[in-house]
Amino acid sequence: DGGITQSPKYLFRKEGQNVTLSCEQNLNHDAMYWYRQDPGQGLRLIYYSQIVNDFQKGDIAEGYSVSREKKESFPLTVTSAQKNPTAFYLCASSIRAGLYQETQYFGPGTRLLVL
C-alpha cells in the first residue's frame, strides 16, 4: 500500500517544548516538502528537500528544523522559538526536485495544538 504517512494525527505542545512531526513515504520519491496551513490562508512552504542529506528553507522556516537522513523520511521539529505553532501541517513528496514541474502528493496531515 503505497503513499505518504504522517504521525501523529493530533499533537499537543506545551510552552517551551520542542515537538517532532513524522513523515514517511514509500513512493521512492526524491523530493519531500513540509507545509503549514492556517484557516483562510494558502499553504505556506516551511522546508523542502531535493535529495538525501540536503534541505532548503522555504518561506516560513523560522522556528522549525528538519533532517533528511533517509530517502523515505523527512521529520519536522517545531521548536520553542516558533511562537505561533498552532496549525495543520502537511508533508508532501514528488518524483523529482523542482517544485513547479512535479505534482506533489500529500500525506493526511498533523494538527498541532498548543496547551
Next chain:
Amino acid sequence: KNQVEQSPQSLIILEGKNCTLQCNYTVSPFSNLRWYKQDTGRGPVSLTIMTFSENTKSNGRYTATLDADTKQSSLHITASQLSDSASYICVVSPRNYQLIWGAGTKLIIKP
C-alpha cells in the same frame, strides 16, 4: 507581488447541480496552474494541471479552463455529488522553485 485569489470563499449547492469556481492570479512569469481538492482534515489531491498553451483540461466531472491572457482559471463541476464537498485550491507556478497557493473555495453539497 505574486498572488492567487479565489472566489467565492464558500459555496453551497444542491446535489446534482453544476457549479463553477474562480481563480485569478497575478503570478509572472507563468509556468502552470493546478487545481487540488482537499477533504476536511486531509491532504490535498491533484485534480488537473495546465500549462500556458492549454486552455481546458478535464478529469471526470471536473473541467478546468485557463485564460493566460486575462490570468483567470475556472473549475467547473458537473452533476455534483455529496462526495464533492471539499475545499478546492488553485495553485500557480512561476518559472522557479515556487508554488503560489490560493486560500481555496469551500464547497458544500446538500442532499
